[in-house]
Amino acid sequence: MDHFVAHLTTVFMSFFAIMNPIANVPIFLGLTANDDSATTKLIALRAVVIAFILVCIFTLAGHWIFQLFGITLPAFRLVGGVLVGTIGFQMLHGNQSSMHQLPSEDNDACREAVLSVSIFPLAMPILAGPGTIVTALNYAAHGGLLELFIILSSFAALCLITFVFFVFGQRFVAVIGSGALGVITRIMGLILAVIGAQMIIEGIQGAFPNVLS
Template identity: 60%
Template sequence: MDFFTFDKATVGHVLSVFMGFFAIMNPIANTPVFLGLTAGDDAATRRRIALQALLAAFLIILVFSLLGSVIFDLFGITLPAFRIMGGVLVALIGYQMLHSSPSAVHQPSDADMAASRSAALSVAISPLALPILAGPGTIATAMSFAAAGGTAELAITIGAFALLCAITYAFFVFGEGLTRFLGQSGVNVITRIMGLILAVIGVQMLVDGLKGAFPVLG
């Protein structure tokens, strides 16, 4: 993709990357999780926790986006192989979201939850930044998008995730009103819609990986 090309296809690709991140990070469904983890904290502390968590998540995705090719070379991983495994992982997370069940690879364990409550600000790193916001599925999605092309793909991937982090911060800070408005049933509906989108993105990643590994399928 030409870095300076800004046509319909480019806009569609940018939206696809953004929606992929939005579906897997799902700020609407994660807002009640954030509110639960910060229950009892004042507004200033909540804003600080939200900011630290999202900065940490952004740095994690930034590192994996920038060093994706280095990691591939270091471990002898090919892009098609990563897309196949990443596609399976992302599709499974989406499938579980479709059934309104939390993903085991994208949710904090009971031990994480218990440990995080011991210190308010520790919640920002674990379990919020990792694994809720920048879990394996998010990392796999970022590396797949960033490794698909040159500078343009990298810029789109990082830019889309940065925008989503800003949107997620707003959801977290003003989340109480949103969750009251939607109710649990509304949150569940949105989670299932995001799960469907995520499952489709995962299958597309899998298809692209198979085509790369077996050119005869193309």
């Protein structure tokens, strides 16, 4: 039981760190600045639901994706570790990762479409970005129904938390202030960097088992 709770917490914190719903609040507020309360809530709901569906697809179909493209788990962990670690490194310096950042040239088009921001860029790539998908696939590679349950339940809980942050974003930023938001972003970045390093270590161990044994 203790192991289950510990692993569940680890998976949840991995998703929390890489999706970082707290740091994404200002992005959401900027994309919905001109929308009324009802529209804002609808955008937030659609964004988290679509993000959850995307992660479900990659989590459940991860094994077949590996087979289809001839991907080995050690190679995936190595590249995934570099990817996750890069996001963490950028966040440590107080920067929003380019893998989760809305390109400036898409800004105007997304705002004009209003509800379309729930799909792009909120659901993808801000919430269910490459780093989030890599993390889900990495845990899913361990296999087992229990592991799938842990992954999907953890991400579902995080989507619910993200929805609350988005809906009450204005109040949240006003309470903690921009300085505290920057500190939180850097802490999440440190956690991500460590997770990335661990994935790289596991990838090297898997690729060279005889050398490192």
